[in-house]
Amino acid sequence: MNLAPIMEGQSIRVGRRLGQVHVRAVTLAHGGGGKAMKDLIDDVFVSAFDNAALAPLEDQARFDLADLARHGDRLAFTTDSFVVDPLFFPGGDIGTLAICGTVNDLAVGGAIPLYLSCAAIIEEGVTLELLRRVAGSMAGAAREAEVAIVTGDTKVVTKGACDKLFLTTTGIGVIPAGRHLGVDRARPGDVVLVNGLLGDHGAAILCARGDMALETPIESDCAPLSGLIEALLAAAPGVRFIRDATRGGVATVLNEIADASGVGIEIDEAATPLRDEVKGFCEILGLDPLYLANEGKIVVVAPAEEARAALAALRAHRYGGGACVIGKITDGEAGRVTMRTVFGGRRIVDMLVGEQLPRIC
Amino acid sequence: MKYVDEFRDRAKAAVLIREIEALVATIERPGGRPLHIMEVCGGHTHSIFRYGIEGMLPEAIELIHGPGCPVCVLPMGRVDDCISIAERPEVIFTTFGDAMRVPGSKKSLIQAKADGADVRMVYSPMDALALARKNPDREVVFFGLGFETTMPSTALTVLQAEAEEAHNFTVFCNHITIVPTIKAILDSPDLTLDGFLGPGHVSMVIGTAPYAFIADYYKKPMVVAGFEPLDILHSIWMVLKQIKEGRAEIENQYARIVPDEGNAAALRALSRVYELREFFEWRGLGSIDHSGVKLRDDYARFDAERKFAIPGVKIADPKACQCGEVLKGVIKPWQCKVFGSACTPETPLGALMVSSEGACAAHYQYGGVKHYVAAE
Numbered sequence: 001m002n003l004a005p006i007m008e009g010q011s012i013r014v015g016r017r018l019g020q021v022h023v024r025a026v027t028l029a030h031g032g033g034g035k036a037m038k039d040l041i042d043d044v045f046v047s048a049f050d051n052a053a054l055a056p057l058e059d060q061a062r063f064d065l066a067d068l069a070r071h072g073d074r075l076a077f078t079t080d081s082f083v084v085d086p087l088f089f090p091g092g093d094i095g096t097l098a099i100c101g102t103v104n105d106l107a108v109g110g111a112i113p114l115y116l117s118c119a120a121i122i123e124e125g126v127t128l129e130l131l132r133r134v135a136g137s138m139a140g141a142a143r144e145a146e147v148a149i150v151t152g153d154t155k156v157v158t159k160g161a162c163d164k165l166f167l168t169t170t171g172i173g174v175i176p177a178g179r180h181l182g183v184d185r186a187r188p189g190d191v192v193l194v195n196g197l198l199g200d201h202g203a204a205i206l207c208a209r210g211d212m213a214l215e216t217p218i219e220s221d222c223a224p225l226s227g228l229i230e231a232l233l234a235a236a237p238g239v240r241f242i243r244d245a246t247r248g249g250v251a252t253v254l255n256e257i258a259d260a261s262g263v264g265i266e267i268d269e270a271a272t273p274l275r276d277e278v279k280g281f282c283e284i285l286g287l288d289p290l291y292l293a294n295e296g297k298i299v300v301v302a303p304a305e306e307a308r309a310a311l312a313a314l315r316a317h318r319y320g321g322g323a324c325v326i327g328k329i330t331d332g333e334a335g336r337v338t339m340r341t342v343f344g345g346r347r348i349v350d351m352l353v354g355e356q357l358p359r360i361c
Numbered sequence: 362m363k364y365v366d367e368f369r370d371r372a373k374a375a376v377l378i379r380e381i382e383a384l385v386a387t388i389e390r391p392g393g394r395p396l397h398i399m400e401v402c403g404g405h406t407h408s409i410f411r412y413g414i415e416g417m418l419p420e421a422i423e424l425i426h427g428p429g430c431p432v433c434v435l436p437m438g439r440v441d442d443c444i445s446i447a448e449r450p451e452v453i454f455t456t457f458g459d460a461m462r463v464p465g466s467k468k469s470l471i472q473a474k475a476d477g478a479d480v481r482m483v484y485s486p487m488d489a490l491a492l493a494r495k496n497p498d499r500e501v502v503f504f505g506l507g508f509e510t511t512m513p514s515t516a517l518t519v520l521q522a523e524a525e526e527a528h529n530f531t532v533f534c535n536h537i538t539i540v541p542t543i544k545a546i547l548d549s550p551d552l553t554l555d556g557f558l559g560p561g562h563v564s565m566v567i568g569t570a571p572y573a574f575i576a577d578y579y580k581k582p583m584v585v586a587g588f589e590p591l592d593i594l595h596s597i598w599m600v601l602k603q604i605k606e607g608r609a610e611i612e613n614q615y616a617r618i619v620p621d622e623g624n625a626a627a628l629r630a631l632s633r634v635y636e637l638r639e640f641f642e643w644r645g646l647g648s649i650d651h652s653g654v655k656l657r658d659d660y661a662r663f664d665a666e667r668k669f670a671i672p673g674v675k676i677a678d679p680k681a682c683q684c685g686e687v688l689k690g691v692i693k694p695w696q697c698k699v700f701g702s703a704c705t706p707e708t709p710l711g712a713l714m715v716s717s718e719g720a721c722a723a724h725y726q727y728g729g730v731k732h733y734v735a736a737e
Contacts, residue, residue, distance in 0.1 A: 212484050279362050285484075286407075286459075286717075343590045344371045345413020347727040353706040354471075357458035358484065359407070359718065 031156025202292030264332025286359030403430030403718030568623025645684030
């Protein structure tokens with residue numbers, strides 16, 4: 001889909017002189033609403049996000065309804081907050097996460113993501129260098145996802161009132177006419193696909209926290225998936241449902257599908273794609289990779305007759321090279337997800353109760 | 362993954378299952394009831410559910426999930442003691458991950474953390490000692506928990522703390538020992554056990570000799586088992602073989618890890634640092650003589666129980682809870698009055714619902730899918 005008319009604002013230069021911050025770190029003064037705050041917003045966000053809708057710093061971004069309507073017949077609207085610790089981790093940072101998370105939440109509903117807002121809560125003492133780096137990551141991810149960050153908010157709070165930096169992004173997208181994806185639409189006989197290796201993000205974050213004293217080469221899979229999903233829906237328009245398997249992992253998404261559609265789901269452990277490092281990481285800590293978070297992985301339910309086309313479309317995309325079928329929808333007990341283990345046994349894959357905690361021995 | 366996948370081989374499992382079926386068919390079972398084999402160790406319970414092993418076994422074999430989950434059997438009073446230490450402002454309280462959720466009479470460590478206590482998850486007691494080094498103005502307490510598997514690492518950390526003359530590191534010692542507990546289970550009158558899978562990693566430390574009484578006195582077979590699913594099937598087959606041949610011996614299936622004589626260096630560290638308590642309270646089983654250890658007087662300065670005043674109040678298990686009967690195999694988890702209703706993994710009443718190694722939590726999480734799926 002050609003997004004050029006809506007995105008052309010990105011190439012328009014900001015039509016005024018941008019403020020700059022000349023101190024090393026943010027202080028409460030930068031949240032005070034005066035010149036210091038305006039300079040911070042200009043220096044960090046406006047210069048990085050660089051688009052015509054944001055530059056005038058009105059209290060709201062304004063859209064032409066007719067422009068939106070050219071893309072489809074329904075708006076999709078979503079929001080997400082990001083509080084990841086650490087802010088920077090192998091494979092991404094809070095900035096890439098904040099853009100990809102909201103872009104993906106729009107895209108999995110079949111929407112074409114268009115505009116994002118970004119609210120930042122900054123702890124005093126955070127350096128400008130850190131903020132510029134995060135804003136740069138956001139701009140890069142937004143460029144790749146072909147969305148514009150068109151409005152935002154900045155607050156500075158006293159030390160200890162937040163952990164360095166919290167971001168909230170909200171997004172709107174447009175759903176093309178005739179697209180109806182739904183968690184309640186899975187039918188027995190459908191197949192369940194994922195677009196690649198599972199658990200990388202969760203494992204990367206746990207390692208990056210350093211609590212486990214484990215060194216691994218695992219990187220977060222954080223990626224904007226709107227392009228992948230467009231390609232998938234073009235090749236397999238009958239796809240019933242897509243969801244990104246973030247917190248709670250693939251197991252949680254599968255349970256949500258089984259519950260909402262009133263079906264059983266059976267997955268095959270041997271077909272679940274995991275890299276050896278993630279397997280090893282989970283073995284050592286006693287974690288189940290099916291519950292680890294992903295930030296660039298989707299669970300897709302497709303009718304059996306479109307499985308081949310869906311798989312081919314996913315595999316042809318840079319974010320779907322490792323796509324595979326992991327299981328099927330059954331007419332078994334409604335709401336029940338079972339797994340055929342590598343060993344030949346069967347077990348139930350339930351929702352996670354709380355957080356996964358490493359086992360003692 | 363090398364050295365892992367080999368022990369999860371579907372085809373080998375199918376062969377073993379056929380052997381087990383053939384063998385159990387030739388054994389005369391008392392009153393026609395299924396043979397009851399108890400896996401003592403929570404690690405085994407976890408593997409059994411994780412790989413769906415129960416559903417692969419013939420109906421004539423029932424696995425009884427024993428008391429070997431150290432997180433599960435921690436009594437509420439001890440959790441309350443933990444929390445009273447953790448809530449002291451000068452304390453950084455360090456613990457293994459899955460102990461965070463164990464309920465005390467008022468709250469768990471996770472809730473105490475939410476209320477402001479400085480509770481941190483560590484992977485090894487050495488990490489706790491490192492924290493003490495980094496925070497000389499704080500008191501770092503390590504929650505020592507587990508059977509002989511984790512006991513040596515706590516002991517070696519205490520010895521290291523002594524060598525470093527650490528002034529701000531203590532252990533809240535809740536280590537327990539498995540042998541008296543097996544004996545207590547064997548002494549219980551409502552018992553119907555036909556054999557045991559012995560704990561693998563405990564035995565790596567203590568060896569196989571301490572179990573001799575199980576065979577000699579109680580005439581029950583035991584096979585010390587590894588934790589991979591093929592290990593477990595193999596060990597079940599070995600127990601059946603003993604029953605069939607009328608033997609009661611302590612055999613070692615896990616010889617690749619467990620030397621019959623145990624680990625001499627670890628045992629030296631244990632006897633240097635710990636002494637037996639007269640008795641220790643277990644959730645679900647009550648007080649068992651000589652089933653816990655504490656730090657010896659020589660290491661009193663590393664003992665959190667002596668450094669901090671703890672309430673030490675004994676809290677009775679909830680009345681409705683039938684953990685003791687489940688532990689002894691008298692009833693199945695789902696036959697308990699409160700299973701899945703008043704007692705769930707979110708709000709565990711009883712010991713066995715607490716950790717994923719507990720029989721009830723494992724049943725709740727993974728379910729008892731009793732389908733025999735033949736491996737190709």
